[in-house]
Amino acid sequence: MKKIIVLGGGASGVLASILLAKKHGGDNVLLIEGNDRILKKLALTGNGQCNLTNKNMTKDKFFGDKSFIESVLNRCDDRHTLELFSQLGISTVQKDNGKIFPRSYQASSVADILRLHLDILGVEVLTSEQITRINVDELDSNTNAPLKFEVVTAQNRYTCEKLVYALGGATYPKLLTCESNFVFLKNLGHSVKPLAPALVHLRAKNKSLHMLKGIKVDVSMSLISNGKILASDSGEVHFGDGVLSGPVSFQLSPFASNCLLNNVDVTASIDFFSEYTSGGLLEYFCDRAELLENFSLENFFSTLVHNQIGRAIIKEAGLNNAMSMKDVTDNDLINLMKVSKGFTSKIVDTNGYSFAQVSLGGIPTSEITENFQSKLIPNLYILGETLDVTGSCGGYNLQWAWSSAQLASLEI
Ligand SMILES: Cc1cc2nc3c(=O)[nH]c(=O)nc-3n(C[C@H](O)[C@H](O)[C@H](O)COP(=O)(O)OP(=O)(O)OC[C@H]3O[C@@H](n4cnc5c(N)ncnc54)[C@H](O)[C@@H]3O)c2cc1C
Numbered sequence: 492m493k494k495i496i497v498l499g500g501g502a503s504g505v506l507a508s509i510l511l512a513k514k515h516g517g518d519n520v521l522l523i524e525g526n527d528r529i530l531k532k533l534a535l536t537g538n539g540q541c542n543l544t545n546k547n548m549t550k551d552k553f554f555g556d557k558s559f560i561e562s563v564l565n566r567c568d569d570r571h572t573l574e575l576f577s578q579l580g581i582s583t584v585q586k587d588n589g590k591i592f593p594r595s596y597q598a599s600s601v602a603d604i605l606r607l608h609l610d611i612l613g614v615e616v617l618t619s620e621q622i623t624r625i626n627v628d629e630l631d632s633n634t635n636a637p638l639k640f641e642v643v644t645a646q647n648r649y650t651c652e653k654l655v656y657a658l659g660g661a662t663y664p665k666l667l668t669c670e671s672n673f674v675f676l677k678n679l680g681h682s683v684k685p686l687a688p689a690l691v692h693l694r695a696k697n698k699s700l701h702m703l704k705g706i707k708v709d710v711s712m713s714l715i716s717n718g719k720i721l722a723s724d725s726g727e728v729h730f731g732d733g734v735l736s737g738p739v740s741f742q743l744s745p746f747a748s749n750c751l752l753n754n755v756d757v758t759a760s761i762d763f764f765s766e767y768t769s770g771g772l773l774e775y776f777c778d779r780a781e782l783l784e785n786f787s788l789e790n791f792f793s794t795l796v797h798n799q800i801g802r803a804i805i806k807e808a809g810l811n812n813a814m815s816m817k818d819v820t821d822n823d824l825i826n827l828m829k830v831s832k833g834f835t836s837k838i839v840d841t842n843g844y845s846f847a848q849v850s851l852g853g854i855p856t857s858e859i860t861e862n863f864q865s866k867l868i869p870n871l872y873i874l875g876e877t878l879d880v881t882g883s884c885g886g887y888n889l890q891w892a893w894s895s896a897q898l899a900s901l902e903i
């Protein structure tokens with residue numbers, strides 16, 4: 492029987508294995524991974540550059556129980572992680588926006604160095620062994636704590652005293668992280684908050700949206716539900732075939748996903764003129780209408796926005812491209828201004844788990860201690876994305892994985 496088995500050779504599982512091997516000796520740690528290599532997902536992160544963490548690490552960047560998240564970050568945030576990384580020889584660099592990357596900007600180099608630490612510490616790493624069941628075998632008659640866990644894989648059975656569960660979230664099923672993994676913890680009595688894809692492209696509906704296909708443009712975007720703004724952000728949006736993608740839509744996607752999960756209507760409102768107030772833009776439109784009174788409405792938008800955007804705004808405002816500016820009324824200008832600052836599309840879906848970076852939902856943090864031990868099954872530790880904590884885009888999700896691994900390893 493092993494002292495410790497770590498399930499899942501992803502970010503949290505590998506870091507925990509390294510720290511536990513340093514503490515208890517490599518012989519006492521067995522790491523089991525279903526893919527043919529550990530850290531396959533880590534090697535893909537940050538478009539292959541690996542956005543490891545972020546200098547602006549606050550609870551507000553996360554979905555989940557904020558007080559739990561705050562307590563975790565107070566004890567282990569980006570600074571603790573960078574200190575640890577420097578001890579592990581992982582050299583990092585910080586960008587102006589606070590995002591932190593390996594100095595090499597090469598995700599695979601982070602995976603390599605972590606793999607080498609496991610080797611040097613003598614951790615037994617089993618790959619291509621997919622976990623199919625977890626059993627709690629013997630209970631302490633006094634405390635009811637498991638004395639033995641049994642891990643069943645497609646090929647073998649393994650037993651241990653302490654079990655670290657790090658099988659990730661529900662997204663990216665091609666790398667084994669999927670909804671069905673949550674059944675292992677459900678069978679042990681844990682509940683699972685509803686799961687949904689997050690940090691993902693959004694599917695949207697609007698009669699003029701197809702006119703914008705192929706355009707990338709800087710905008711401000713808000714998500715609106717029940718007349719309230721849920722979240723706003725600025726940056727580049729990419730218009731696809733009924734899809735809103737690009738950094739700004741990606742960043743807002745967890746809010747939209749949360750609404751879809753709860754069957755609540757949600758609309759994206761895009762402001763193509765965020766540098767103007769509504770009044771300022773109307774004034775500008777009025778002046779421009781006078782200046783270009785001999786032009787058509789379509790030409791009114793020339794050089795202001797991409798031609799396709801201009802035509803879509805005109806259509807949304809219920810007007811005609813060929814209309815002479817002389818025939819455009821004050822009321823028409825008000826409508827054009829309103830659409831220019833609030834081009835709305837109903838969000839109908841996301842692009843799904845296969846394209847999402849992380850999932851919303853998971854094991855509620857109310858079911859674990861502050862050091863990530865299950866409150867239901869002593870000696871079972873649950874790390875990373877499996878928990879109901881989801882970070883924004885920018886290194887927050889990896890930080891959550893690193894934090895959980897470090898705090899759990901202190902206790903195990
Ligand atoms: C394309 C992409 C880019 C991303 N970029 C970033 C980024 O730049 N910055 C950031 O902070 N976050 C990023 N993320 C999110 C981040 O990678 C995850 O939040 C993080 O890896 C979660 O760590 P984890 O240890 O909980 O799970 P994972 O890293 O997902 O590890 C889980 C491990 O368990 C294994 N496993 C799963 N099921 C089984 C099973 N049944 N049997 C055996 N093994 C199994 C998996 O193969 C995997 O190795 C990105 C995600 C994706 C998909």
